[in-house]
Amino acid sequence: MLCKTRSVRALAIVATATTALLSSCKKDPVEVNPTGTTSTASTSYINNWILANMRDAYYWNDKIPANPNLALAPADFFKSLLNTYNATTNPQGDRFSWIQESAAELTASLNGETKTTGMDFTLILTAQGSTDVVGVVTYVLPGSPADLAGIKRNDLFYSVNGIALTTDQATLNKAFADESVPQTYGFAAIQNGAVVRTTTTKTVTPVVFQxxxxxxxxxxxxxxxxxxxxxxxxxxxxxxxxxxxxxxxxxxxxxxxxxxxxxxxxxxxxxxxxxxxxxxxxxxxxxxxxxxxxxxxxxxxxxEMNPTLMAQLxxxxxxxxxxxxxxxxxxxxxxxxxxxxxxxxxxxxxxxxxxxxxxxxxxxxxxxxxxxxxxxxVGSITISDKTNTQNKWGLQPIVFRSxxxxxxxxxxxxxxxxxxxxxxxxxxxxxxxxxxxxxxxxxxxxxxxxxxxxxxATPDLTVGSSDDFKPGANNMFITDPIR
CATH class of the missing domain: 3.90.226.10 (2-enoyl-CoA Hydratase; Chain A, domain 1)
Structure with a gap:
């Protein structure tokens, strides 16, 4: 969805867990994984474009640094502008704004179209005090590759592409690094109350799926x-x-x-x-x-929008x-x-x-x-560059509070x-x-x-879910089981 951001009237809002798309304008057709999604515009141009839009629309625009480092890579530069959340010192800060290298893919994902196996899952500890993790299938999209492979709600898997799941963040990131390529899952079962690894594996090839x-x-x-x-x-x-x-x-x-x-x-x-x-x-x-x-x-x-827009309105x-x-x-x-x-x-x-x-x-x-x-x-909008086709980046900044x-x-x-x-x-x-x-x-x-x-009385052993590995998701953190 492509909406101008210079006019207050152009801001129309949507909300998502890791996103919130604000828009009364009609949705433009986009493709998943379109060709030419890598920007050829200069870093200087992209960063100045990012800065101008953030100063216009960002909910916390009064907290953007006065002289940000325009030499940073675009993703790092965008991050440097944010009113960063901190549980202790800034608990009402920004946990949700993000940038994506392809605005077209960003828009498609917000409309439910992604390259996926069609399997949603939650990650849990195998036992209190353990560092071993299993994925529990929470639901499978009808007609998706996972559905056609016979995967069902409550199935357990302990590995992805040969990588055993643990509470180590680097291991989890590696296991779920690229869910657009074939995924081979090693399945587990519960026997006598314990999670046991089996020899069953299933390979599922993701497709573009609505x-x-x-x-x-x-x-x-x-x-x-x-x-x-x-x-x-x-x-x-x-x-x-x-x-x-x-x-x-x-x-x-x-x-x-x-x-x-x-x-x-x-x-x-x-x-x-x-x-x-x-x-x-x-x-x-x-x-x-x-x-x-x-x-x-x-x-x-x-x-409620940023002070500049509120004063203008x-x-x-x-x-x-x-x-x-x-x-x-x-x-x-x-x-x-x-x-x-x-x-x-x-x-x-x-x-x-x-x-x-x-x-x-x-x-x-x-x-x-x-x-x-x-x-x-809080909610956000999708911002893309309609004046320069060489700039493919998409922004999803927080722009309002409800x-x-x-x-x-x-x-x-x-x-x-x-x-x-x-x-x-x-x-x-x-x-x-x-x-x-x-x-x-x-x-x-x-x-x-x-x-x-x-x-x-069932203890909560969850450590994350499939949402944590989607674009725009918060960095997943591992905590002790909630009791």
Whole structure:
């Protein structure tokens, strides 16, 4: 997506776990791995272009160094401009801005199209105190190479291309260095409660694949409750390069089914959803919010931008009104059939997912089930160079912070769950199965069988996930198991 950044009016926003794409402009068709993605523009030109755009749009533009070193390589130069996060000294700093050598590939990935095996996984310690790590397959995209190879949710692997997984960061980086080439996985099994390596291997060749973010939807009848369930993995309006909102229309149709079937409880499963386009987040939240029917301007959230842009907006005819984002009218809104909503969250729930949580809270009770969400109350835009075709770089800087109707935005450390429960890695059941602890806990809470607090004694042994090795991801860190 190519949007000008010189005009305040041109900034329109999207949010992703490692990204957040802000845009009301139409998506331009792009290719994954297009030819000629290496910039031929000079380092001096690229860095001056980076600096000009960051001074214009970056949320913390007042913290950009006055005289940055323009001789640095572009990626290093971009990093030198950031208001770097530090847990102790700058806990509200920037954890999310990034730069990518191909703006076309950046845009494609934000639209769900990447070169991939189609396998999502979580990395866990094999035991408390161990340095050995296994990957647990959390889901497989239907029709993807991993699916065709017979890989399924809850499968375990201990090695990638002959590299055994450990807590050593360099080893993990090497194992997942290039997921665009064939991947040979060495599989493991659980025997007598312990992880055991087997001789089974599977080689999967990645392909350019378009992910449909809607993985599962169901309606459950539990006593007098009609429970709608939607598992949604990324806020993407439609396939990359398409101007049609096929995926948005798909979840609207699902809510039409929920409405027709008289759903009176809703579980929105965002456990693996790192974010996406704000436009899709508005559409989804507008199907859920209670009491907004008939309102012309029910506020979903407002944006706060950098001091320069805020001062400029105050002088414009529309003032700060352009920063307000409202719910949209939806024929299939089921809010009046609900008294509350349940949202399943994990540490991978971020950005646009958290925007839905925060935006709905002033309108209805939002119960979160699972573990604490990531903590991303800021969003970004994609910036590419439309004046010089020799410059292929793409920027994804943070450009705004979001506030809900009640002016709430303090979830830098994530949303603490109403009821805390961990996924039992190594004993996962199919997604949408009522035996799933997160889904079951939500239903138990509806029925008054769970009031809050921690419900599962299973220790959290996670050390990362497949998200950590995607462009723009935070540097993965290894910690002791959370107890």
């Amino acid at each position: 992910e449909n973010p809607i993985l599962k939807d169901s309606v459950y009848t539990v006593g007098t409750r009609k429970i709608g369930y939607l598992l949604y993995n990324q806020f993407v309006p439609g396939p990359n390069g398409s101007t049609a909102a096929a995926y948005d229309n798909q979840f609207k149709a699902i809510f039409g089914k929920f409405k027709t079937q008289g759903v009176n409880e809703l579980i929105l499963d965002l456990r693996y959803n790192g974010g996406g386009y704000v436009s899709s987040s508005i559409e989804l939240a507008s199907l859920i919010a209670k009491g907004i029917s008939g309102q012309s301007k029910a506020l979903y959230y407002r944006q 105050q002088k414009d005819a529309g003032g700060l009104e352009s920063l307000n984002k409202y719910f949209t009218p939806q024929a299939n809104n089921i809010g009046n059939q609900l008294n509350r909503v349940y949202i399943i969250t994990t540490h991978r729930t971020a950005s646009a997912s958290e925007l839905v949580i925060n935006g709905l809270r002033p309108y209805m009770t939002v119960n979160t089930i699972g573990s604490t969400s990531y903590g991303k109350n 506030f809900n109707k009640n002016n709430e935005s303090d979830y830098w450390t994530g949303f603490t769950p109403t009821v805390a429960v961990n996924e039992p890695y190594g004993a996962l059941v199919p997604l949408g199965d009522l035996r799933d602890p997160l889904l079951a806990t939500a239903i138990n809470h509806m029925n008054g069988l769970t009031t809050g607090g921690r419900q599962a």
